Amino acid sequence: xxxxxxxxxxxxxxxxxxxxxxxxxxxxxxxxxxxxxxxxxxxxxxxxxxxxxxxxxxxxxxxxxxxxxxxxxxxxxxxxxxxxxxxxxxxxxxxxxxxxxxxxxxxxxxxxxxxxxxxxxxxxxxxxxxxxxxxxxxxxxxxxxxxxxxxxxxxxxxxxxxxxxxxxxxxxxxxxxxxxxxxxxxxxxxxxxxxxxxxxxxxxxxxxxxxxxxxxxxxxx
Amino acid sequence: xxxxxxxxxxxxxxxxxxxxxxxxxxxxxxxxxxxxxxxxxxxxxxxxxxxxxxxxxxxxxxxxxxxxxxxxxxxxxxxxxxxxxxxxxxxxxxxxxxxxxxxxxxxxxxxxxxxxxxxxxxxxxxxxxxxxxxxxxxxxxxxxxxxxxxxxxxxxxxxxxxxxxxxxxxxxxxxxxxxxxxxxxxxxxxxxxxxxxxxxxxxxxxxxxxxxxxxxxxxxx
DNA sequence: AATCAGTAAACTGTCAACAGTTTACTGTAG
DNA sequence: CTACAGTAAACTGTTGACAGTTTACTGATT
Numbered sequence: 001x002x003x004x005x006x007x008x009x010x011x012x013x014x015x016x017x018x019x020x021x022x023x024x025x026x027x028x029x030x031x032x033x034x035x036x037x038x039x040x041x042x043x044x045x046x047x048x049x050x051x052x053x054x055x056x057x058x059x060x061x062x063x064x065x066x067x068x069x070x071x072x073x074x075x076x077x078x079x080x081x082x083x084x085x086x087x088x089x090x091x092x093x094x095x096x097x098x099x100x101x102x103x104x105x106x107x108x109x110x111x112x113x114x115x116x117x118x119x120x121x122x123x124x125x126x127x128x129x130x131x132x133x134x135x136x137x138x139x140x141x142x143x144x145x146x147x148x149x150x151x152x153x154x155x156x157x158x159x160x161x162x163x164x165x166x167x168x169x170x171x172x173x174x175x176x177x178x179x180x181x182x183x184x185x186x187x188x189x190x191x192x193x194x195x196x197x198x199x200x201x202x203x204x205x206x207x208x209x210x211x212x213x214x215x216x217x218x219x220x221x
Numbered sequence: 222x223x224x225x226x227x228x229x230x231x232x233x234x235x236x237x238x239x240x241x242x243x244x245x246x247x248x249x250x251x252x253x254x255x256x257x258x259x260x261x262x263x264x265x266x267x268x269x270x271x272x273x274x275x276x277x278x279x280x281x282x283x284x285x286x287x288x289x290x291x292x293x294x295x296x297x298x299x300x301x302x303x304x305x306x307x308x309x310x311x312x313x314x315x316x317x318x319x320x321x322x323x324x325x326x327x328x329x330x331x332x333x334x335x336x337x338x339x340x341x342x343x344x345x346x347x348x349x350x351x352x353x354x355x356x357x358x359x360x361x362x363x364x365x366x367x368x369x370x371x372x373x374x375x376x377x378x379x380x381x382x383x384x385x386x387x388x389x390x391x392x393x394x395x396x397x398x399x400x401x402x403x404x405x406x407x408x409x410x411x412x413x414x415x416x417x418x419x420x421x422x423x424x425x426x427x428x429x430x431x432x433x434x435x436x437x438x439x440x441x442x
Numbered sequence: 443a444a445t446c447a448g449t450a451a452a453c454t455g456t457c458a459a460c461a462g463t464t465t466a467c468t469g470t471a472g
Numbered sequence: 473c474t475a476c477a478g479t480a481a482a483c484t485g486t487t488g489a490c491a492g493t494t495t496a497c498t499g500a501t502t
Contacts, residue, residue: 009288010288010455010456011455011456012276012455012456035482035483036483036484037482037483037484038483045456045457046456046457046458047457047458047484047485048269048272048455048456048457048458049455049456049457051269051273051484051485052272052273052276052455053276055233055273055274055276055277055280056276056277056279056280058277059276059277059280059281060280067230067231067463067484067485068462068463068464068483068484068485069463069464069465069483069484070483070484080369080370083368083369083370083371084370086315086368086371087315087368087370087371087374090311090312090315091311094307094308094311147304147307147308148301148304149301149304149305149308149378150304150307150308153308153374157370231485231486232485232486233485233486256452256453257453257454258452258453258454259453266486266487267486267487267488268454268455268487268488269485269486269487269488270485270486270487272454272455273485288454288455288493289453289454289455289492289493289494290453290454290493290494290495291453291454
């Protein structure tokens with residue numbers, strides 16, 4: 001019994017979304033092959049739109065393909081992760097700078113609220129909520145920055161690595177660093193906001209580096 | 222008589238390259254529609270691979286599509302150009318910083334050589350050569366930076382805007398700014414290299430802003 | 443002259459079929 | 473036991489056909 005994809009949008013778009021979802025929720029693991037024939041049978045559509053979706057996924061860095069061998073969920077190497085961390089730091093800093101230049105009291109208040117929610121989530125041992133609210137925090141900064149291109153580039157980098165569980169959480173440090181960032185934004189100190197935004201992500205990178213030096217491994221399930 | 226695409230690589234990849242080339246060399250203009258039926262007849266392949274190529278081009282930001290209406294070469298708005306300028310400045314600065322941290326005397330010498338060649342090209346009134354060597358200069362910085370992810374993101378941004386002739390050339394300033402950048406890289410002064418790299422691109426942005434304020438137009442043929 | 447309705451052609455999105463390639467398995471030889 | 477060759481099934485890349493949508497054109501009405 002095929003799980004028919006609900007029609008309405010172009011099938012190639014729906015296929016993209018479904019495959020993306022499968023990658024982001026771990027159903028498809030890095031290194032794992034996507035069988036377009038089986039996917040099309042399972043979801044009740046022809047292979048054409050599946051192939052189109054795969055081309056898009058490939059350009060977005062979520063999968064890798066070789067002629068004759070279909071597509072495989074992309075495995076991001078430690079070197080790539082290292083590079084992506086630096087770029088995320090750069091972009092986060094940039095967006096914090098812009099947010100400091102552009103945002104009003106309402107924006108800073110919302111950031112504070114999210115950071116408080118993260119604190120509450122940790123105190124309640126709810127790491128799912130903590131993680132989700134952390135994403136919202138960074139999403140809000142990107143919104144306040146009002147540079148849609150930067151936002152897109154940033155999101156793409158985040159998505160490229162999402163299938164890999166490489167983040168080393170340290171809520172205490174994170175919440176504190178968020179508060180420093182908020183302070184700089186509130187004070188409309190763009191240079192300081194940029195610096196603190198970069199440092200925040202680079203701190204995460206250092207934690208990761210420390211962990212791989214202990215584990216000899218770039219990922220964590 | 223179809224201009225058959227030479228086979229060997231996947232047809233979808235060849236179609237991507239052909240369409241990309243047509244966009245970058247101005248044969249396909251921003252706002253212009255790509256007719257997949259006509260393209261397939263002209264180049265002697267079926268529509269399937271053309272469609273796959275279009276999905277890839279779309280994800281790369283070179284074209285835009287709407288259901289039922291095929292793909293149109295993307296028109297980049299002045300706001301987008303503004304944003305992209307800022308991101309290019311950010312990435313250029315970052316790569317200059319890395320280059321200053323990583324490169325040896327050979328690298329700086331090559332940059333000097335390219336800057337001299339640009340100077341010669343201008344003196345000989347050869348703007349084609351000047352433009353080409355300028356691209357090589359920036360390409361070399363990206364290479365010396367050794368962050369492939371940054372390089373890719375940068376190239377993508379450059380390509381997204383390439384169909385638009387928005388750059389306002391000022392060779393005298395450019396060559397001087399390149400020399401400042403080279404100096405900082407040679408001195409392995411990463412912070413200064415980053416600052417000078419950013420300023421160099423932001424100077425180009427200012428020239429463009431000045432021009433659109435005079436023309437009320439974001440592009441230039 | 444401008445607008446609307448109808449019609450046909452062209453185009454786009456999808457499907458199923460075909461041919462070549464890759465994978466998986468089995469049997470044989472060293 | 474390992475390596476190689478052969479075979480068949482499954483899969484990938486491409487093609488052409490079909491159906492629905494969009495575009496372009498014509499004629500009628502205001």
